[in-house]
Amino acid sequence: MLFNSIDFAIFLPIVFIGYWFVFMHSLKGQNILLLVASYVFYGWWDYRFLALIVFSTLVDFWIGNYLKKTTDTSKRKILLYTSVFVNIGLLGFFKYYNFFIDNFTAAFSFFGSDIQPNTLNIILPVGISFYTFQTLSYTIDVYRKKLEPTTDFIAFAAFVSFFPQLVAGPIERATHLLPQFKKKHAFNSKNAIDGLQQILWGLFKKVVIADNCAQFANDIFNNYPAYSSTTLLLGAFYFAFQIYGDFSGYSDIAIGTARLFGFDLMQNFALPYFSRDIAEFWRRWHISLSTWFRDYVYIPLGGSRGTKGNQIRNVFIIFLVSGFWHGANWTFIVWGFLNACYFLPIMLTNKNRVHTNIVAENSVLPSIKEGMQMGFTFFVTMIAWVFFRSENVTHAFLYLKQMGTFSLPFMEKLQLERFAFEIVPLIILLLTIEWFTRKKEHPLKGTKQPILASLILMLLIFVFGSFSKLQEFIYFQF
């Protein structure tokens, strides 16, 4: 079920009414409702994959409780490894099996040994990368004794499958989200209205910015040999805003939806395109994943401590794993590698925490230096997105090569009537709104005229939204 579909527009009010009007006096009832709703939401794509979530939930619930009972270190380790093995194993099988088989075959062929690949026709279950990381965080935190394991299976199952963030995050930590299933929520109108506004803001980013950009980014990337260099630059620009609007829009809808039920989800995007360097960008982009890797991979590896060699190794591991998490394709690995290369000089010169505050915190406009820093960071990020978007690494290199030829005509896509000339002004509108509300979690938060602001946003969605070609959220495929 897509957030931007009629199905969801019917589904959400039904769950909302059930949650606040039917089961308002029973926490258990509310959790059961959320669990059933989440399974319905997920099963809407393919009910068969529900078995995977249920299996993952059962395994981690059991392991969590067993970890509480035993103090034996080796037994505890075995339990932890079991959880990691099961969760990463499922992920590995569904997401990476064919990739590894294909690459082993290619490697053997390179050395002259011809083997017949035994690839499988595997469908990737939606959201598997998200919920496996979420359940893993539970087991690891219980193992580390940072979290008491729950004995309430319904609450745990609802935590694993909570529908607003089930298929594309934010990837919640058990320490933050699980306790929220154990306490009774009182309805708070202010929060709910805020949630509604954040949903609208997310829809605007998805339907107006991302889906419009998608049509032209797709066309340019799919036919790049036919276009001039400036059009390819425009294609990369469109994709940068497609992926931002798509993913941050999804996160806003997820956070807003959760807020309607009294839940607080972590912020996943904090205006990443206003970053002054790549380190700041990674503190603002897909925060729930970056911090997950930081806490469960980077810090256990030693983080920024130890020798320079270890630091460099850790940076590359974290970015390459992060790239690989996005998909079984070398393009994502190169994208991760490129970001590691961007990040490394900043870290080695100890400048990775220079920009921890929001840009131009005490002024209306950025300084020239800040403007140039933001422009440069956006540009290098955009170059990396070319790898992220391309079908394969060769295409990405050819795309970039052609982009560097400075051929004419100048941005022919912008000159054709059929192509949306309104997209660029809409992107400028998005950036302007975000700039002037950059200290808020989302632009409509705390606005004095909530109805008017929401209405204007809805008008923009109705008039400029892309509805004829409903685009799935990009991160569903991860």
Added chain:
Amino acid sequence: MKKFVSHFFKLLLLSVLVLIALDFMYTKIYSSARYNRSKVSWVKNISNETPLDYAVFGSSRAAFHIIPKQILEKTNQFGVNLAYPAATNLEIKLMVKHFLEEHEVKRIFIQVDKVYNKETIDPIAITPWMPYLRTDYVYNEIAKQDSLAFFKKYLPFYRYMLYDSKLGFRELSMAFIKEDKVEENLGFSGINGTMKKEATFRIKALENKKNRHLLEILEICKKNAIRCYFFTAPYYQTDFNTEVLKENLPNYMDFSKSINNISMFNDYQHLNIQGAKAFTDLFIGTYFENKK
């Protein structure tokens, strides 16, 4: 909760009002003769001062091929070309009905070809009819085949959202920005390209049966004392067999193999401007008395 429910319903109500206003505005602009962006809206703009001698209907294979100005110059017969790209039999029937609501005409010409058997809606050609969805005969035809027709008709602005790439803001703004050349050329629009590669194109054989939309057009013509002619425009080197058309359509003329010069084609089924001029001459010779 009261505060939230009140906020939600206020927003819902205002949104519905906005949607109604948008629907009204878009429909008004698209169906207004002043801003015509399609031949469907242009029909209302055609002057009734000069009586029409003929009208041409069909797809791009008529829109790109028949030049009414050339016919006017050579025969003094005043007519319009109401064919438009992708239109098939159902859309042609709608256009005939739409046209006869506003105008009188002595004879009509309908281009038929490889899509003769098609009776279903064409998803592209139906788009310009969306602003007219609340007209009974348009709705009745669409509702027979489109399960969403009811929602498109009654949910305000839904039809414009669903067809945003063809009827959205961009297209609407073009009604004000872009100069309209349909009227100037009396409905003819030419293409400039030249076909380069020689080949023989295969066309699937037609099924020998009547087409209900074309039968209905014949009935309409009979009722209004209009002479109806069917023809097939030129193809470049095809194996198209027109026997089914000859058998099922009255006053049928086959021009499918009438032009063989590759330089007159843009592609195997469309003539370029030079080809259109040559074909219009052929058309004049067949159907019009030279009055000049």
